[in-house]
Amino acid sequence: MFATKIHITPQQKKWLFISLATLLLLLTVGFIYYFSVRQSLLDRAMARVQTQLKADYGLTLRVEDYGFAGISTVELHRVSLIPDSGAQLMEMQQLQVSVEFWPLLRKRIKLDAVGMDHATLTMVKDGDRANYDFLFSKKATPTADTTAKARSLAQTVDRLIRQAFDKIPSNLDLNEVYVTYQDSSGIQGLRIPEGKMRNGRYDVDVFLNEVNDKWNLKGRIDGGDEAFSVTVTSDRPDMEVPFLRSRLGLAVRFKAVTFDLKEIKRHGKDQLKLAGNWEVDSLQLQHRRLSEKPMVIPAASAEGGFLLDENSVELLENSAIQVRDFVLKPQLKYTHTPNKLLQLAVHTGKFAAQDFFDAIPHGLFETLDGLKVKGDIAYQLDFKVDFDKPEDLVFQSRMDDRELQIVNWGKADVAALNQPFVHGVYEDTTKLRDILVAPANPNFRHLTQIAPILQRTVLNTEDPFFYKHHGFEEEAFKLSIVTNIKERAFKRGASTISMQLVKNLYLDRNKTMTRKFEEILLVWLMERSQAVSKDRLFEIYLNIIEWGKNVYGITEAAKYYFGKTPDALDIGESLFLSSIIPRPKTGLASFDYTGHLKPWVRRHFNTYGYILSKLNQLNDIAVPEAYGFYSVTLQPNLRPPRPYGVVDSVPSSDELHDLIEGVDVEEQQRRSLLERIFGKKEQEEIED
Numbered sequence: 001m002f003a004t005k006i007h008i009t010p011q012q013k014k015w016l017f018i019s020l021a022t023l024l025l026l027l028t029v030g031f032i033y034y035f036s037v038r039q040s041l042l043d044r045a046m047a048r049v050q051t052q053l054k055a056d057y058g059l060t061l062r063v064e065d066y067g068f069a070g071i072s073t074v075e076l077h078r079v080s081l082i083p084d085s086g087a088q089l090m091e092m093q094q095l096q097v098s099v100e101f102w103p104l105l106r107k108r109i110k111l112d113a114v115g116m117d118h119a120t121l122t123m124v125k126d127g128d129r130a131n132y133d134f135l136f137s138k139k140a141t142p143t144a145d146t147t148a149k150a151r152s153l154a155q156t157v158d159r160l161i162r163q164a165f166d167k168i169p170s171n172l173d174l175n176e177v178y179v180t181y182q183d184s185s186g187i188q189g190l191r192i193p194e195g196k197m198r199n200g201r202y203d204v205d206v207f208l209n210e211v212n213d214k215w216n217l218k219g220r221i222d223g224g225d226e227a228f229s230v231t232v233t234s235d236r237p238d239m240e241v242p243f244l245r246s247r248l249g250l251a252v253r254f255k256a257v258t259f260d261l262k263e264i265k266r267h268g269k270d271q272l273k274l275a276g277n278w279e280v281d282s283l284q285l286q287h288r289r290l291s292e293k294p295m296v297i298p299a300a301s302a303e304g305g306f307l308l309d310e311n312s313v314e315l316l317e318n319s320a321i322q323v324r325d326f327v328l329k330p331q332l333k334y335t336h337t338p339n340k341l342l343q344l345a346v347h348t349g350k351f352a353a354q355d356f357f358d359a360i361p362h363g364l365f366e367t368l369d370g371l372k373v374k375g376d377i378a379y380q381l382d383f384k385v386d387f388d389k390p391e392d393l394v395f396q397s398r399m400d401d402r403e404l405q406i407v408n409w410g411k412a413d414v415a416a417l418n419q420p421f422v423h424g425v426y427e428d429t430t431k432l433r434d435i436l437v438a439p440a441n442p443n444f445r446h447l448t449q450i451a452p453i454l455q456r457t458v459l460n461t462e463d464p465f466f467y468k469h470h471g472f473e474e475e476a477f478k479l480s481i482v483t484n485i486k487e488r489a490f491k492r493g494a495s496t497i498s499m500q501l502v503k504n505l506y507l508d509r510n511k512t513m514t515r516k517f518e519e520i521l522l523v524w525l526m527e528r529s530q531a532v533s534k535d536r537l538f539e540i541y542l543n544i545i546e547w548g549k550n551v552y553g554i555t556e557a558a559k560y561y562f563g564k565t566p567d568a569l570d571i572g573e574s575l576f577l578s579s580i581i582p583r584p585k586t587g588l589a590s591f592d593y594t595g596h597l598k599p600w601v602r603r604h605f606n607t608y609g610y611i612l613s614k615l616n617q618l619n620d621i622a623v624p625e626a627y628g629f630y631s632v633t634l635q636p637n638l639r640p641p642r643p644y645g646v647v648d649s650v651p652s653s654d655e656l657h658d659l660i661e662g663v664d665v666e667e668q669q670r671r672s673l674l675e676r677i678f679g680k681k682e683q684e685e686i687e688d
Helices: 010-057 101-105 155-167 244-249 355-357 414-418 452-462 474-487 497-506 511-529 534-545 554-562 572-578 583-588 599-614 625-631 653-678 680-688
Strands: 059-068 073-083 090-101 113-128 171-183 184-197 203-207 214-222 227-234 251-253 255-268 272-285 290-309 312-315 320-323 326-328 331-335 341-347 372-374 377-387 394-400 405-408 421-427 432-436 546-548
Touching: 010 059, 010 073, 059 341, 113 653, 155 272, 171 251, 214 320, 244 546, 312 452, 312 546, 320 511, 326 355, 326 546, 331 572, 355 372, 355 377, 394 474, 452 534, 452 572, 452 599, 497 534, 534 554, 534 583, 554 572, 572 599, 572 625, 599 625
Parallel strands: 113 171
Antiparallel strands: 059 073, 073 090, 090 113, 171 184, 184 203, 203 214, 214 227, 227 255, 251 272, 255 272, 272 290, 290 312, 290 320, 312 331, 320 326, 331 341, 341 377, 372 405, 377 394, 421 432
16 A cells, blocks of 8 residues: 655645744743743742641741742742641751642642652650641631532542542652651651652661661552552561550551552542552550550451442452461441441351461460360351441351360360369459369358359349350340440440359459450350350359459358358348349448448349249249348448448449449349340339
8 A cells, every 4th residue: 555645735834834833932932921920829829828727727837948940840948837736846958849740730739759858757745735736636717628518438538549649759859857756755756868769669768766777668659540559577576666655555566567559449429449458477466455465466468448438438348357377258337327337247157167266366365375176167247236226236146166176275274174173363463362162172062052042143143044055145245235335435244154254264354355355265165165064164153253352252252241151041142142243342332330231232132033033933932021131131240330331342443433333234234134034015014
């Protein structure tokens, strides 16, 4: 084929020349105009930024000198940022900022290059005030950026992501940059002697304070593709991440952490998908609410992400967390409006039980160290709560552990409970004494040597379904969750007798999340193995629990309060003893100076006496008036002098709080128990 020859007439050549000349002239005029007015435009922009920072955040921006250093590069000298209510936040000797030209034509400011020289960011916390408080406060006045229409959750996050990528330059030069945090505990700081990023790729060393402890940050940022990746490695695995302990009480150490944001996908305006993955090597976490000892996770990874729409956020389908060979794929969704709704589901399918225990960080649960199991198990959890209607809670927990076998117990040798053993009694972390749980101890009593009525009152008060459940009582969990949501504080637990026993025998008194989880695992294994009978567990429980200051076991309790043996206790004395198990050190506070029970104890007698009666558990005994309330008499040597009352020990702040605040919680417990045993209609009749 032959190319067609284009013929241009002299007239066309003339007009083409005129057009090109006109365009060149306009560009020349435009550039001349731009260079003639750009300083005034910059002055106005600087004044606008200073005014906006002052009005919105109470920040004073000071710049000694600024101007253009090229076509699109602005250079600022001796810059400082000072909050109205705190110490100077930032200062730097020189700042250079360049913006991309074409996005600017679309009224979108996208940074191309940033240079910082001798910059210092100083965060100072003094008591309840900090020089960075403005970050967490609402704007004092609306700005031009405020939109009239409320944004959806997806739009809000999408806007923040776009702004972040726009503000991250493709090229970055850092020279002697410092970040410090100062509070009452001292000063911590990071130093970057030199850092560079070219076309989004960076490899920067960050030093801790003035020592040679170093982290390396390496990865890529692509504002055009909206992709981000970072790998952080430390010279030593015991190097602690700064700022977190003083700010959050959290100690974090690691050998390496990698995060990769792989995909940002938009479906219209109101749906946003964020997907990626992360990996961690030799992670250590420690917080007083989490664990007394550091949690050590040798290796873990996660993949998946989140889907955001107009008013909710949820995990992407098939999002997974993996620790060693154990993989968990939770389903999670939180809806913000019109009601605050949280939904969680875990359906594991069958997996090797040993994989789960191998995934637990070594040393975290000392009682499980050395545990060996075999068999496959499966777990299902369906949880849904409307925080505005917590009473509609959905909580269904199911474990298929029919194939589970305990090959070797760990430190907590549950099977050894069938033999004589010594139980150490502690007051917080101080050991008081040892109790021999065996007939060789004159205070030990078999179940057959303890009054049946005492056994019945304790069971109905503490765990009515002890002989029916497998360590956990689902309805009690539900009531606990509902109560705590309504009270907006932890006011009620859901401990069964099995859980109380494990806590007393094997665990310390530290109130941490890991200790509670360890308790749940031990109870599950103990009940599932059936290595110890229910009767034996209940027998141990009655022989070791606390019933007063240095009063442990039913023999000591019966003798201490009433001068009796456990087999001689009557209904009134048994109802009293069962009533003080939750707060044993306040037991003597139930009596007046005559040795009789105070009127407020009558509610416990009426509730649980009625339950015993309706369950036909009082048919074999004579029932006195008010279920023996008026016949309960404290030993004379323990009675308070007239007219002032005393207690057997000064209650702790937690016990006093429970005693004062626990009335509503106990009322909910009482009503729930009546409804579950007899039905709602009869419960309402009892209330009437």
